[in-house]
Amino acid sequence: MKRRGWRVGELTELPPAPPGEIALWGDNLDRGRRVRVLVRQRRGRGEAAYRWIDEEQVFAVMLHELTHVEIGPHDATFYALLRTLEREAAVMMASDFVVCGRCVGGDGGARRARSPRTNARDAAARRARLAEVGLRGGGRRLGGTARDESRLLAAPGGDDAVVVLDAEADDDAPIVLD
DSSP: OTTTTOOOSEEEEOOOOOTTSOOOSEEEETTTTEEEEOOEEEOSSSTTOEEEOOHHHHHHHHHHHHHHHHOOSOSHHHHHHHHHHHHHHHHHHHTTOOOOSBOOSTTTTOSBOOOHHHHHHHHHHHHHHHHHTTOOOOOOOSSOOTTOTTTEEEOGGGOSOEEEOOTTOSSOOOEEEO
């Protein structure tokens, strides 16, 4: 997109069509001002009445809608550009490309993606801070219960207080519960 000078102002999910209506796979408003892509399909009634659409199908629809940033009508020129985008995407996917740039989210791309080196440096600093107060850091086992040893750590000094490491806290400081 950057090479072509394309921009998408808003990328959102296209809501599944109500029963009996024709379902769209995606749409593009004003050449990229808003692009919506269908990621779930209705298969019945109720909250569990949806199924996720395969990633390959969602990706194909996204390429189709991106083609509309440059060409509106479905003509030979449109399909030629779409095939070019599909070939370029296949080459990138086969080469295990790494995406650098802006984070996807609601901040308009204001934050930059962090480098692996920065992540490693910050993790080492976090482990050092934990070691200073006598706590062990390191990996955690996925799953388990709320009383799982990997989630709760004994406080230094042998008191009955428990220290909970809050992974989502901005300051990464341990929180002591009494």
